[in-house]
Amino acid sequence: MSNPFRDLPSMTKLLDAPALVAARDRHPPATITAAARSALDSLRAKLSSGAALTTSVDALAAQIVAMLDVATAPVLRPVINATGIVLHTNLGRSPIHEEAARAAYEAARGYLNLEMDLASGKRASRQGNVRAGLKAITGAESATAVNNCAAATVIALRAIAAGKEVIVSRGQLVEIGGSFRIPEVMAVSGATLREVGTTNITRVSDYERAITPNTAAVMRVHASNYRVRGYTKSVDLAQLVELGRKHNLTVIDDAGSGQAIDLTPFGLPDEPLVSASIATGADLVLFSGDKLLGGPQCGILAGKAALIQLIEKDPLMRAFRLDKMTLAALEATLRLYRDPALALREVPTLRMLTAPLAALRQRCEAFAEWLRAIPGVTVGVREDVAFVGGGSLPDVGVPTAVLAVSAERISESELATRLRTGTPAVVGRVQDGRVLLDLRCVLEWQEEELLEAVRLAVRE
């Protein structure tokens, strides 16, 4: 009987295979050696159990390299969002404008005047570069920014109301997701929550009765991800402002999504604008930078100058402050808002949300032609509903056009998996035996990559 291990390549021979030699430019020698040894070990184990050797040295080397490349690939990778959900928290919410992305990149790769006034050489405020832009979009006396809206809420409550009471309507004690629950946020801040009213009905008199000498503020919270329908009554901001003035209380408005431009002309719901909250008299408005504003992840606080000063002096500011990349990206995003028409045209989130149905359908038709050129692919264009998402207008549907794709001999779920695990990854929706690809959130420069991704997914 011949020795089954005779044809097993030696370690030296395997390591000298061209594929493994070429891999030395991206994997350390020890990693390659360890992978080769473990590949040979498992082959040896197979041979001892009676299997025949079927792989050549080159094929084995190629397998090892493929395995090494997969094992060391970055976990975070670009995704083409074909779900139609514009503010998809799991996919990173807002993609930022090219100029904002470049500003973050430049800030990251070198030094910058983060806290230095270059004219005088003296120390300057870190938030100074975004203050003017934030004041311009909100109309507030002053503004600042922290890591996200959750942080903005915590620091505002702490600075204004630690050790005191804050009145909130029961109907607004929401959980936004990712463990952001108003009662818990309140507890963390050191302020005491004073709930008033019921789930569906809260009146001004409910607030009024709850006021004590220890009350510091009343807070309105945007219900964001749910709606109470039917017999409901809530107190509007103007009434809260009146109440606050009468009793010398700070009025905080947690606006959530932070809409800076009226989107009703595009068929979107009548959401309160942050500038309207300020104009109505809210002392402090809080909102996210990466929801409807379309900027980097951050939380914005806009309002009375004295409150912003108080918040910036809070020790938590040091823990919640923005990093240089975000500050650079936020400044660049805010610059686009100098002209609302420019912002609507250029801010990716706004452009996606306001894309007209006819234009989307046209884009789908053109894309469908390309897809039909791929053998085995069947594609139709149909109308569907896209969602704003992002914890502020979650149930707001926007009419959209989608590509309904299927492939010969591949189930729709298999096709969706292949797309999701490809490079770049593509996330669509599976429905009625098809993979639906909504182009609303597919950026123009991603179209060619999307086409290639479908081509690869059906070929394997």
Ligand SMILES: *Cc1c(COP(=O)(O)O)cnc(C)c1O
């Ligand atoms: C989204 C949201 C938050 C949380 O904002 P993050 O920026 O995700 O921390 C807080 N409050 C409201 C009302 C929201 O809609």
